[in-house]
Amino acid sequence: xxxxxxxxxxxxxxxxxxxxxxxxxxxxxxxxxxxxxxxxxxxxxxxxxxxxxxxxxxxxxxxxxxxxxxxxxxxxxxxxxxxxxxxxxxxxxxxxxxxxxxxxxxxxxxxxxxxxxxxxxx
Amino acid sequence: xxxxxxxxxxxxxxxxxxxxxxxxxxxxxxxxxxxxxxxxxxxxxxxxxxxxxxxxxxxxxxxxxxxxxxxxxxxxxxxxxxxxxxxxxxxxxxxxxxxxxxxxxxxxxxxxxxxxxxxxxx
DNA sequence: GGTTATTGATTACACCTGTAGTCGGAGCGT
DNA sequence: ACGCTCCGACTACAGGTGTAATCAATAACC
Numbered sequence: 001x002x003x004x005x006x007x008x009x010x011x012x013x014x015x016x017x018x019x020x021x022x023x024x025x026x027x028x029x030x031x032x033x034x035x036x037x038x039x040x041x042x043x044x045x046x047x048x049x050x051x052x053x054x055x056x057x058x059x060x061x062x063x064x065x066x067x068x069x070x071x072x073x074x075x076x077x078x079x080x081x082x083x084x085x086x087x088x089x090x091x092x093x094x095x096x097x098x099x100x101x102x103x104x105x106x107x108x109x110x111x112x113x114x115x116x117x118x119x120x121x122x
Numbered sequence: 123x124x125x126x127x128x129x130x131x132x133x134x135x136x137x138x139x140x141x142x143x144x145x146x147x148x149x150x151x152x153x154x155x156x157x158x159x160x161x162x163x164x165x166x167x168x169x170x171x172x173x174x175x176x177x178x179x180x181x182x183x184x185x186x187x188x189x190x191x192x193x194x195x196x197x198x199x200x201x202x203x204x205x206x207x208x209x210x211x212x213x214x215x216x217x218x219x220x221x222x223x224x225x226x227x228x229x230x231x232x233x234x235x236x237x238x239x240x241x242x243x244x
Numbered sequence: 245g246g247t248t249a250t251t252g253a254t255t256a257c258a259c260c261t262g263t264a265g266t267c268g269g270a271g272c273g274t
Numbered sequence: 275a276c277g278c279t280c281c282g283a284c285t286a287c288a289g290g291t292g293t294a295a296t297c298a299a300t301a302a303c304c
Contacts, residue, residue, distance in 0.1 A: 006291055010208065024251075040294050043252075048291085062301065063251065076209050077224040080217060083205050084226070086132065087198050092221045093231040093238075095202060099214045100242050102199040104206070109215040110243050116215070117236045120222050121229075128261055146281075162264050165282075170261090184270075185281065 003052035005075065011035060012045045016055065017072040021065035125174035127197065133157060134167045138177065139194040143187035 005013060015030045016022060022030070028042045046066060049055040057064035088094040096113075099105050105113070127135060137152045138144060144152070150164045168188060171177040179186035210216040218235070221227050227235070 004290090007208075008292060037292095038294060039251095040296095041292075044292085044294075047253080073220075073224075076220060077226070079205065079209060080221060080224075081226060083201065084221075086129075087201060091231065092218075092226050093234045095221075096214075096218055096235055097238055098195075098198055099202055099206070099217075100238060102195070102202075104199070104203060105214050105242070107243075109213065110239055112215040113218055113235070114239045114243065116219055116222065117232055117239060120227070121232050121236065126260090130262060159262095160264060163262075166262085166264075169283080 003054065005049070005052070005054060008035075008041075009045050009049055009052075012042060012049060013054065013068060013072075013075070016066055016068050021058070021060075021067040023060070023063045023065060025063075027066065125176065127171070127174070127176060130157075130163075131167050131171055131174075134164060134171060135176065135190060135194075135197070138188060138190045143180070143182075143189040145182070145185045145187060147185075149188065 011031055012027060015027050019030070024043055024046055025039070027046065028037075028039045031037060031042055046055065050057060050066075054068065054070050055066050056069050057066045059065075084090060084092050084095055088098070100110070133153055134149060137149050141152070146165055146168055147161070149168065150159075150161045153159060153164055168177065172179060172188075176190065176192050177188050178191050179188045181187075206212060206214050206217055210220070218227075222232070
């Protein structure tokens, strides 16, 4: 459940969150080319993710089909919560304030946020 | 500049962001008790942070005075940006949407955000 | 049927991280 | 001046991570 997913492992999870189940070679083909990983590396990561329990695999003939056991939304919630806890004392509003102040929110983002917050407060 | 600060190291940085400059033993005294660290551990972390260039030290008689070389706000901006890049494709609005949807924003947070966004868009 | 290609399992290895211990020199007490 | 103490520098060591190579079983090819 709560094993940490490393940066490299996340790239593999993203592939499987986008499409699953997949075979190991399918995953290799879909990992962003920029990573420059060999197929062995991807295989290792799949193995570690299995060991961490965040992937499951079922036999499909001579190979395995891999599939996430946790939802991306849950992972994202977990990681967002960790960041908010570590850097903002557990309060989310200061994070947004910070993003805004450090210019990481575009006008479009702000417009979107305004609509979002309005709806949420309704 | 851009060396990563680990979780344990962050606890030391927080002490020095709260108050600086400090001697090593001052830092030891101020690290959250819950960590249960020996003074050696804290010293090691200070050394690693020096090596990473995020701390500087000047001699003060028999000992050193340590002081951050990067601002907490810059670090926070960097880490927030990383999270947003990794999990939300670089767009911050979905983060906020996510925090809201997963119930991590209180009514007070939402009110605060609404005011914040209104001001920012003015 | 023996050889080769695939695929998963096991092993490797260096660097980072958490968590310290040891060594050596500079004052301090007497 | 001598040993005790405090501090910083160096060393240690296991577990995680990035990045792979090797091994073994099986399937496919000729």
